[in-house]
Amino acid sequence: MHNASQSEFWNGETGKNWVTHDTLMETMLQPLGEAVIETLAPIAGERVLDIGCGCGHTSLSLAHRVGAEGAITGIDISAPMISVARTLAENRAEPSAAIEFLEADAQTHDIQPNSFDAVFSRFGVMFFEDPVAAFSNIRNALRPSGRLGFCCWQPRAVNPFMTLPAMAALELLPAPPEMPPRTPGPFAFEEPEYVERILTQSGFNGISVAPFSHPLVFGRGLALADIVERLVQIGPIAQMVREAPGDLQQPVRDKVIAAVSAYYTETSGMTLEGQFWHVSATA
């Protein structure tokens, strides 16, 4: 099976945590997805594919843009997340475009060729074990000159959302093993030249990998200790803390609270500047 470890990851604890903290994550990521959708500019009647659509919020936003004559397909390997997406679509107050959600691997799923006007993704394309195979499959799904737009992370080192809590936790915990560059995961696409090469090899044209800064607002309205609890459950230190001995659980949390307190306000929660790539191309 392709992407077996990612499938296990997103169908296990992590997928369930994304479901539990769906509102928290959606509040933080919503403006980033909207910026990419704005540039992708789907219009009424178009068909759009949402890769790694997770709990489906971006698919709904796309559906709103393409209207009753359009159609959206969300694809994701996570059963728990796709299940939330389906419920969300069923409970839409104002049904717009037709939406279908596929629980499938975007790298290998047999998508009908030439069937989409645009492909979108919010942080859902960095997890393929064979990115050229995946993007070739995605390109094949686009009609000639169809558009691609997605966002992904710049390096961990320029993203304090990832480094700040981790550095505090590392004062008490051992460092996790370093992953080789380009390992499937959030930072697989940190090098813009690598992204460009993958897309070129997959047959895309007019490729642009542009820097995109946006604040990440995490846990608006929550107390600082609750924010740190969420970081421990779904954030960048989740695995490290999960594996830590019981007697270090609270001391680690105390270190993280001290580290992030300067970026916390009661009204906004924790706000840290984020650095991303906004990638566009055509088929």
Ligand SMILES: C[S@@+](CC[C@H](N)C(=O)[O-])C[C@H]1O[C@@H](n2cnc3c(N)ncnc32)[C@H](O)[C@@H]1O
């Ligand atoms: C960081 S989450 C982003 C989810 C969603 N796009 C969002 O912004 O809330 C990455 C998503 O990619 C999905 N994913 C990972 N590998 C995939 C694959 N090979 N095919 C389809 N989806 C995949 C995961 O299941 C997960 O939902």
